[in-house]
Amino acid sequence: AIDGDRLNEDIALTSRFGATAGGGIRRLALSAEDQAVRDWLAAQGDALGCRYTIDTMGSQFLRLEGRDPKLPPLMMGSHLDTQPTGGRYDGIYGVLAGLAVLRAFWASGYVPRHSIELVNWTNEEGARFAPAMTASGVFSRVFTLEQAYSLVDRDGVRLGDALQAIGYKGEEPCGAYPLAAYFELHIEQGPVLENEGKTIGVVTGVQGMRWFDVTLTGQEAHAGTTPMELRHDALLAAARLMVLAADVAAAHGPDAKTTIGIIEASPGSRNVVPGKVCMTLDLRHPDDAVIDRMEADFRIQAAEIAARAGIELSVKESWSSPSVPFDPACIAMVRDAAAKLRLGYGDIISGAGHDAAYMARICPTTMIFIPCRDGLSHNEAEYATPDDIVAGANVLMRALMTADEH
Amino acid sequence: AIDGDRLNEDIALTSRFGATAGGGIRRLALSAEDQAVRDWLAAQGDALGCRYTIDTMGSQFLRLEGRDPKLPPLMMGSHLDTQPTGGRYDGIYGVLAGLAVLRAFWASGYVPRHSIELVNWTNEEGARFAPAMTASGVFSRVFTLEQAYSLVDRDGVRLGDALQAIGYKGEEPCGAYPLAAYFELHIEQGPVLENEGKTIGVVTGVQGMRWFDVTLTGQEAHAGTTPMELRHDALLAAARLMVLAADVAAAHGPDAKTTIGIIEASPGSRNVVPGKVCMTLDLRHPDDAVIDRMEADFRIQAAEIAARAGIELSVKESWSSPSVPFDPACIAMVRDAAAKLRLGYGDIISGAGHDAAYMARICPTTMIFIPCRDGLSHNEAEYATPDDIVAGANVLMRALMTADEH
Ligand SMILES: NC(=O)NCCC(=O)O
Ligand SMILES: NC(=O)NCCC(=O)O
Numbered sequence: 001a002i003d004g005d006r007l008n009e010d011i012a013l014t015s016r017f018g019a020t021a022g023g024g025i026r027r028l029a030l031s032a033e034d035q036a037v038r039d040w041l042a043a044q045g046d047a048l049g050c051r052y053t054i055d056t057m058g059s060q061f062l063r064l065e066g067r068d069p070k071l072p073p074l075m076m077g078s079h080l081d082t083q084p085t086g087g088r089y090d091g092i093y094g095v096l097a098g099l100a101v102l103r104a105f106w107a108s109g110y111v112p113r114h115s116i117e118l119v120n121w122t123n124e125e126g127a128r129f130a131p132a133m134t135a136s137g138v139f140s141r142v143f144t145l146e147q148a149y150s151l152v153d154r155d156g157v158r159l160g161d162a163l164q165a166i167g168y169k170g171e172e173p174c175g176a177y178p179l180a181a182y183f184e185l186h187i188e189q190g191p192v193l194e195n196e197g198k199t200i201g202v203v204t205g206v207q208g209m210r211w212f213d214v215t216l217t218g219q220e221a222h223a224g225t226t227p228m229e230l231r232h233d234a235l236l237a238a239a240r241l242m243v244l245a246a247d248v249a250a251a252h253g254p255d256a257k258t259t260i261g262i263i264e265a266s267p268g269s270r271n272v273v274p275g276k277v278c279m280t281l282d283l284r285h286p287d288d289a290v291i292d293r294m295e296a297d298f299r300i301q302a303a304e305i306a307a308r309a310g311i312e313l314s315v316k317e318s319w320s321s322p323s324v325p326f327d328p329a330c331i332a333m334v335r336d337a338a339a340k341l342r343l344g345y346g347d348i349i350s351g352a353g354h355d356a357a358y359m360a361r362i363c364p365t366t367m368i369f370i371p372c373r374d375g376l377s378h379n380e381a382e383y384a385t386p387d388d389i390v391a392g393a394n395v396l397m398r399a400l401m402t403a404d405e406h
Numbered sequence: 407a408i409d410g411d412r413l414n415e416d417i418a419l420t421s422r423f424g425a426t427a428g429g430g431i432r433r434l435a436l437s438a439e440d441q442a443v444r445d446w447l448a449a450q451g452d453a454l455g456c457r458y459t460i461d462t463m464g465s466q467f468l469r470l471e472g473r474d475p476k477l478p479p480l481m482m483g484s485h486l487d488t489q490p491t492g493g494r495y496d497g498i499y500g501v502l503a504g505l506a507v508l509r510a511f512w513a514s515g516y517v518p519r520h521s522i523e524l525v526n527w528t529n530e531e532g533a534r535f536a537p538a539m540t541a542s543g544v545f546s547r548v549f550t551l552e553q554a555y556s557l558v559d560r561d562g563v564r565l566g567d568a569l570q571a572i573g574y575k576g577e578e579p580c581g582a583y584p585l586a587a588y589f590e591l592h593i594e595q596g597p598v599l600e601n602e603g604k605t606i607g608v609v610t611g612v613q614g615m616r617w618f619d620v621t622l623t624g625q626e627a628h629a630g631t632t633p634m635e636l637r638h639d640a641l642l643a644a645a646r647l648m649v650l651a652a653d654v655a656a657a658h659g660p661d662a663k664t665t666i667g668i669i670e671a672s673p674g675s676r677n678v679v680p681g682k683v684c685m686t687l688d689l690r691h692p693d694d695a696v697i698d699r700m701e702a703d704f705r706i707q708a709a710e711i712a713a714r715a716g717i718e719l720s721v722k723e724s725w726s727s728p729s730v731p732f733d734p735a736c737i738a739m740v741r742d743a744a745a746k747l748r749l750g751y752g753d754i755i756s757g758a759g760h761d762a763a764y765m766a767r768i769c770p771t772t773m774i775f776i777p778c779r780d781g782l783s784h785n786e787a788e789y790a791t792p793d794d795i796v797a798g799a800n801v802l803m804r805a806l807m808t809a810d811e812h
Contacts, residue, residue: 014781021717037616047742060502082673083673083677084672084673084674084675084680085626085672085673085678085680085681087606088579098754100512111620124756125675125677126675126676126677127675127678130676131675146799153723156631170608172570185765188631189628189630189631190628190631190632190633190634191631191632191636207630209630209677219782219785220491220784220785220786221666221782221784221785222595222596222757222758222760222782222784222785223663223667223688223690223784224451224594224595224613224615224663224688224690224756224757224759224784225595225596225597225757225758225781226596226597226663226757226781227596227597227663228652228655228656228661228663228664229660230661230781233652235648235666235667235669236648236649236652236666238645239644239648239649239666240645240649242642242645243639243642243645243649246634246639246642249634251636252631254634254635255632257629257630257633257634258631258634259629259639259677259678259679259680260628260641260642260677260680261667261671261674261675261676261677261680262671262674262675262676263641263671263679265668265669266490266491266538267489267490267491268490268534268667268668269490269531269532269533269538269667269668269784270533270665270667270668270686271531271532271533271538271665271667271688271758271759271784272489272490272491272687273535273665273667273784274665274666274667275785277495280676282629282676284629284630301506301698312483338731349629349631351628351631351632352628352630352677353677354629375631375632375636376627376628377627377628377631377679378624378626378628378675378679379625379626379627379628379681380626386733
């Protein structure tokens with residue numbers, strides 16, 4: 001079994017890398033804080049005699065050799081990067097629980113048939129560089145290495161240069177080998193398990209998500225002299241589009257979600273009618289056909305709003321990740337593990353994107369969720385109980401051992 | 407008469423200090439560009455043998471001594487700072503036309519009874535440091551010097567330190583002496599004169615204006631997992647307040663104006679429901695009682711919107727400038743000057759705030775407007791014709807000469 005105390009200690013320990021005053025973590029991908037936590041992880045692998053590699057996307061791999069060198073490895077992991085004001089569990093839990101599994105194997109002397117790899121994926125959050133799940137996207141051939149390297153953050157820094165700057169542009173080719181399966185353990189990040197009183201979410205898939213860059217161009221004008229009806233106020237039109245986005249979600253049922261997370265209005269002066277607004281739009285639904293309809297509804301009505309205000313509108317898709325069904329055999333292994341451990345469990349679809357969504361394209365994949373308090377995530381107050389933390393890690397280890405026998 | 411060609415050349419010349427690619431000017435108060443144009447203005451005064459002083463607020467004064475040293479000076483002027491993407495005329499025209507008047511007196515050997523002072527006021531726009539009209543506000547005892555020095559820009563730089571940094575913290579006490587009258591020449595910055603086909607606006611006053619800092623505090627949450635009805639989305643609530651502000655303007659007739667010029671949403675990540683928004687609000691109307699009602703309407707409905715969304719709302723007044731009636735005698739001098747020069751003219755109320763609004767508190771004051779193309783201002787495309795430029799300057803000179811005889 002897992003050393004639960006050490007796992008919970010590791011969560012407290014890693015929360016110091018980028019700790020915020022609000023009790024959360026600010027550890028944007030490839031920042032100095034990210035570099036520090038990566039160095040820490042590498043040192044843990046050394047102690048277990050793991051083979052340690054860094055690939056060209058900067059992802060870290062800790063490998064415990066298996067009995068049968070002809071078998072493809074089993075992989076588990078998640079990510080150590082966070083949102084600007086993120087919590088202590090999102091991604092981190094999956095990496096540290098994987099480390100706990102490696103330690104449990106090592107301590108017991110148990111050598112599995114397959115080699116077991118723990119991965120820390122680069123830039124999962126999509127907060128510093130969009131899109132999200134970048135390294136697993138390259139690993140699974142969704143993006144090319146060149147596409148990923150040329151992503152820029154809001155200061156214009158290229159991802160490739162940021163990798164170099166913290167010394168994490170590795171030599172290992174990204175994604176060149178087959179895998180037996182991929183398991184990712186994560187907090188749910190939503191309210192379902194908590195509401196249903198369950199400890200384990202058996203994740204059957206990931207909903208579809210689509211990102212857009214929305215640009216509105218009007219005309220800068222004087223706030224004191226320009227009559228309301230002569231204005232082409234890019235920010236007022238953007239406000240109407242934000243309300244529209246919420247209405248579009250409401251029109252497509254309780255599973256539809258729309259979010260504007262970033263907005264920038266220029267020139268940014270109190271007494272100037274804004275001439276230009278750039279904002280993001282995130283559309284989600286478990287059913288890709290519904291996302292298509294949400295997008296169409298938004299586009300049609302947004303165009304009408306913009307035309308009425310004399311505003312030039314551009315709505316550009318910047319990323320799309322269709323809904324993903326996970327592997328039935330892997331799902332069954334998780335369900336069995338939860339049942340054998342006598343934990344309350346239930347099926348769930350992930351509302352968040354995860355590296356597992358991309359890994360599912362190249363190997364049998366699934367995820368394991370545990371509840372988080374008030375369904376809160378992407379928030380400094382993110383919290384999961386120590387007991388659930390341990391329970392999830394034990395399900396991960398047991399599912400992996402089952403997979404090892406196949 | 408004014409040397410019209412030289413005046414129009416000066417407008418072209420000064421537009422180089424902070425010229426933007428879009429044909430406008432970015433010359434924020436107390437920036438390096440502001441320093442450069444100030445140095446240029448000081449050198450012009452030298453050539454005319456003017457007494458040159460800088461006061462403790464950094465305003466520049468060029469003084470031509472009059473015949474009768476016992477009479478208080480007559481003052482004219484405006485400002486050389488601009489919006490982030492401002493035009494070539496707003497404020498600048500009033501300063502350069504004043505310089506043309508000084509040159510005309512000098513060239514003709516005419517010595518007026520009163521000393522004539524030209525002023526370039528510090529931080530009129532309110533773009534870098536809010537509120538606007540800061541130096542004339544201190545001059546006229548609306549603000550204390552300490553209040554003005556401790557204003558901070560968005561990078562946290564204090565106005566007092568910014569003055570020091572460009573070498574424009576002068577020795578002269580700010581506003582310690584009486585004035586016979588103050589005349590300010592400006593582009594209208596709105597569409598009225600152009601629509602009415604008039605060359606000169608006889609400005610009878612300035613409308614009321616009130617600035618607010620609006621803060622909305624909700625809860626950061628995950629964009630993919632948080633059901634819409636569980637969100638406390640500070641940006642969506644802000645969007646509803648922006649639409650409300652436009653509705654409030656519409657409900658109070660064609661003279662009512664509401665503007666949100668600055669918005670900042672945090673944490674600023676595509677897949678995080680924004681937990682906090684700060685934005686500005688600018689309310690204007692010629693009748694202060696209507697502004698009171700606009701504010702009350704906004705506050706009541708905004709509180710309802712925020713409460714429904716579970717958002718904490720704060721609406722703080724940061725500045726208020728009540729409507730200002732100008733001096734009837736000065737107004738008459740402008741009207742007579744326009745008539746004598748056979749220019750089309752009409753009465754107008756200023757929609758923009760001006761240093762004259764504060765000067766009216768301490769001496770007989772009025773303004774002169776000329777049309778600007780499409781009523782556009784606070785825009786790089788701001789434009790006034792060379793003929794109107796010259797016409798306005800001649801009205802300024804003639805009104806000043808009339809005032810000198812009283
Ligand atoms: N797990 C997680 O929060 N990933 C970020 C990608 C997204 O769902 O927006
Ligand atoms: N003249 C001018 O644009 N002043 C700025 C103050 C304001 O009206 O907002």
